[in-house]
Amino acid sequence: MSTKVYVPRDSSALSLGADEVAMAILVEASKRGISVDIIRNGSRGLFWLEPLVEVETAQGRIAYGPVQPQDVPGLFDQNFLTGGEHALRLGLMEEIAYLKNQERLTFARVGITDPVSLDDYLAHDGYRGLRRALQMSGAEVVKEVTDSGLRGRGGAAFPTGIKWNTVLNTAADQKYIVCNADEGDSGTYSDRMIMEGDPFVLIEGMTIAGIAVGATQGYIYLRSEYPHALQVLNEAIAVALTKGYLGENILGSGKTFHLEVRRGAGAYVCGEETSLLESLEGKRGIVRFKPPLPAIEGLFGKPTIINNVISLASVPIILDKGGAFYRDYGMGRSRGTLPIQLAGNLKHCGLVEKAFGVTLRELLYDYGGGSASGRPIRAVQVGGPLGAYLPESQFDTPLDYEAFANLWAVLGHGGIVAFDDTVDMAHMARYAMEFCAIESCGKCTPCRIGSTRGVEVVDKIIAGTDHAANVQLLRDLSDTMLNGSLCALGGMTPYPVLSALNHFPEDFGLKKNQQAA
Amino acid sequence: MTQQDLNRQAVQDAISRMKDQPGALLPILHGIQDSIGHIPEDAVPVIADALNLSRAEVHGVITFYHYFRQTPPGRHTVQICQAESCQAMGSEKLTEHAKQHLGIDFHETTGDQEFSLEPVFCLGNCACSPAVMIDDNVYGRVTPDRLEQLLNNARKASQ
Numbered sequence: 143m144s145t146k147v148y149v150p151r152d153s154s155a156l157s158l159g160a161d162e163v164a165m166a167i168l169v170e171a172s173k174r175g176i177s178v179d180i181i182r183n184g185s186r187g188l189f190w191l192e193p194l195v196e197v198e199t200a201q202g203r204i205a206y207g208p209v210q211p212q213d214v215p216g217l218f219d220q221n222f223l224t225g226g227e228h229a230l231r232l233g234l235m236e237e238i239a240y241l242k243n244q245e246r247l248t249f250a251r252v253g254i255t256d257p258v259s260l261d262d263y264l265a266h267d268g269y270r271g272l273r274r275a276l277q278m279s280g281a282e283v284v285k286e287v288t289d290s291g292l293r294g295r296g297g298a299a300f301p302t303g304i305k306w307n308t309v310l311n312t313a314a315d316q317k318y319i320v321c322n323a324d325e326g327d328s329g330t331y332s333d334r335m336i337m338e339g340d341p342f343v344l345i346e347g348m349t350i351a352g353i354a355v356g357a358t359q360g361y362i363y364l365r366s367e368y369p370h371a372l373q374v375l376n377e378a379i380a381v382a383l384t385k386g387y388l389g390e391n392i393l394g395s396g397k398t399f400h401l402e403v404r405r406g407a408g409a410y411v412c413g414e415e416t417s418l419l420e421s422l423e424g425k426r427g428i429v430r431f432k433p434p435l436p437a438i439e440g441l442f443g444k445p446t447i448i449n450n451v452i453s454l455a456s457v458p459i460i461l462d463k464g465g466a467f468y469r470d471y472g473m474g475r476s477r478g479t480l481p482i483q484l485a486g487n488l489k490h491c492g493l494v495e496k497a498f499g500v501t502l503r504e505l506l507y508d509y510g511g512g513s514a515s516g517r518p519i520r521a522v523q524v525g526g527p528l529g530a531y532l533p534e535s536q537f538d539t540p541l542d543y544e545a546f547a548n549l550w551a552v553l554g555h556g557g558i559v560a561f562d563d564t565v566d567m568a569h570m571a572r573y574a575m576e577f578c579a580i581e582s583c584g585k586c587t588p589c590r591i592g593s594t595r596g597v598e599v600v601d602k603i604i605a606g607t608d609h610a611a612n613v614q615l616l617r618d619l620s621d622t623m624l625n626g627s628l629c630a631l632g633g634m635t636p637y638p639v640l641s642a643l644n645h646f647p648e649d650f651g652l653k654k655n656q657q658a659a
Numbered sequence: 660m661t662q663q664d665l666n667r668q669a670v671q672d673a674i675s676r677m678k679d680q681p682g683a684l685l686p687i688l689h690g691i692q693d694s695i696g697h698i699p700e701d702a703v704p705v706i707a708d709a710l711n712l713s714r715a716e717v718h719g720v721i722t723f724y725h726y727f728r729q730t731p732p733g734r735h736t737v738q739i740c741q742a743e744s745c746q747a748m749g750s751e752k753l754t755e756h757a758k759q760h761l762g763i764d765f766h767e768t769t770g771d772q773e774f775s776l777e778p779v780f781c782l783g784n785c786a787c788s789p790a791v792m793i794d795d796n797v798y799g800r801v802t803p804d805r806l807e808q809l810l811n812n813a814r815k816a817s818q
Binding site: 153154156157158187189325326333334366367369370405408421422485487492493561562565573577 | 681682683684685686688689710716719720723724725726727740742743744745746747748779780781782783784785786787788790792795796797798799800
């Protein structure tokens with residue numbers, strides 16, 4: 143019997159040479175007349191160890207990493223196929239503390255299964271949620287989601303069940319389920335990992351949503367920067383369709399749900415839900431006024447559930463194990479788990495799925511291992527390019543939507559980007575304004591004009607021109623953008639700008655105690 | 660057939676395959692760019708006619724999205740991530756190095772038509788910053804030396 147060897151097909155693993163490693167293992171095995179069965183799994187999310195190779199042995203899956211092609215002959219020499227000793231041997235995968243200390247609910251299968259094998263998915267509790275949902279009424283399914291306390295993981299944290307309920311109760315000849323897979327926030331990659339590592343869980347979540355509210359068509363709006371995710375999703379959708387998990391008469395229930403992936407085209411603003419809907423309709427991604435809410439008049443004017451990838455991918459386990467099971471994780475009004483993504487200047491970047499309540503400090507040091515450069519961590523941006531910068535004094539904040547709101551910060555999509563003490567925060571504030579100017583859809587004036595003026599004002603502050611007046615002007619401008627913009631792009635760009643100014647005034651040519659100026 | 664004929668053919672193919680889908684414009688534009696690398700100017704009236712849109716509407720959509728390009732790219736498109744996570748790991752130096760090495764700025768193509776250089780805002784490879792994408796391949800923890808090596812490999816591949 144041939145030994146199972148796992149080499150991830152996740153984009154980040156590929157970016158570090160996973161394909162070359164898989165090829166080297168095949169070549170070396172055939173040279174030695176050994177039969178190996180290489181499975182291209184998703185990534186476990188311990189990226190400093192990628193390419194991470196796992197071998198199935200009688201004791202469990204033994205990990206080796208990071209493996210480069212030139213390490214492969216030596217691994218064979220040391221009998222890695224039976225878990226042999228080697229400098230790169232990490233021991234039992236499941237025992238690695240970084241992974242062992244997590245609470246993986248949404249990511250339960252990622253890295254374990256072959257992403258496009260339906261049999262593997264079914265063998266690891268896949269489609270149990272859908273089977274249960276098919277025995278329930280739409281209202282019961284929606285209630286289960288409401289009871290779980292799940293809030294939108296895209297960033298806005300709106301209760302998912304309430305959104306679903308609105309669509310359920312809006313009568314229409316056609317309804318839609320739209321998955322927002324336009325994961326544009328820097329420092330985030332959990333959507334990509336799920337789509338590449340366990341696409342069926344997203345497909346199942348969307349199918350449950352469709353059946354619950356009576357929507358027969360779904361779209362995954364996927365950003366163009368994710369070609370590997372596109373390939374895996376299309377492969378998995380084709381399998382699901384052939385095996386009766388998508389299309390007409392799903393599992394003999396008489397229910398219909400069709401699913402299609404649509405590619406975005408490099409516009410950050412299309413991660414905003416109404417702009418995304420415009421884009422799906424084939425138009426410029428210009429933000430819509432709300433109301434009407436997408437749940438009432440969404441895609442093509444029809445009631446539409448539009449949810450982030452992680453929100454939808456969390457639905458199957460909620461339906462399988464019940465809303466109460468999920469709700470028992472977390473703190474306060476932040477229920478369940480959050481797949482946190484550690485990025486930037488950290489030694490151990492990776493995916494950490496934890497119940498809400500873990501502190502930033504635990505994530506940065508216990509998981510992240512401190513900075514990659516070895517210098518002190520000075521600032522951390524949480525929640526993408528529209529998220530606030532937090533200084534060291536706030537690192538003990540627990541990850542909880544309300545705790546972050548109290549600091550005038552956001553959790554967003556759970557991305558954490560660390561910077562060491564070489565960062566220039568005035569430069570980062572300028573970048574935030576510049577990014578907004580590049581990506582603004584142009585519909586509302588505060589965002590379209592404000593962002594360009596913002597870059598100019600920060601430049602003047604950096605140059606020391608009419609300093610006090612320009613600092614005041616930056617505050618006034620931020621106030622206008624914050625309160626006058628149509629969507630979160632213009633409305634939240636002041637978060638990184640003002641948090642940089644308030645917490646790091648010395649980078650703006652102000653004295654530390656001058657921040658109230 | 661001339662290149663122009665082939666391009667016209669590709670435009671027609673994309674239109675006839677996808678024009679009846681709801682919201683067909685983006686899929687059609689992707690289809691065209693996938694096969695010929697950009698959206699030629701003379702495709703605009705053809706698409707507009709097929710979808711019963713004005714030329715202005717089609718032009719407006721093409722120019723709204725950063726991904727769609729109206730001029731042919733080089734044989735390889737090099738995208739360097741400019742977002743925060745990559746900045747925290749030295750993407751600005753890497754970008755400067757790429758510009759100097761290739762002798763072009765962003766949105767330009769080298770004289771030998773080999774490389775087009777583009778900024779990109781996040782490749783989802785933030786755990787392995789700084790990130791670069793060359794054609795459809797992502798690379799992580801890219802140093803200036805590694806970038807030169809990757810560019811050389813790409814150049815060899817197209818010879």
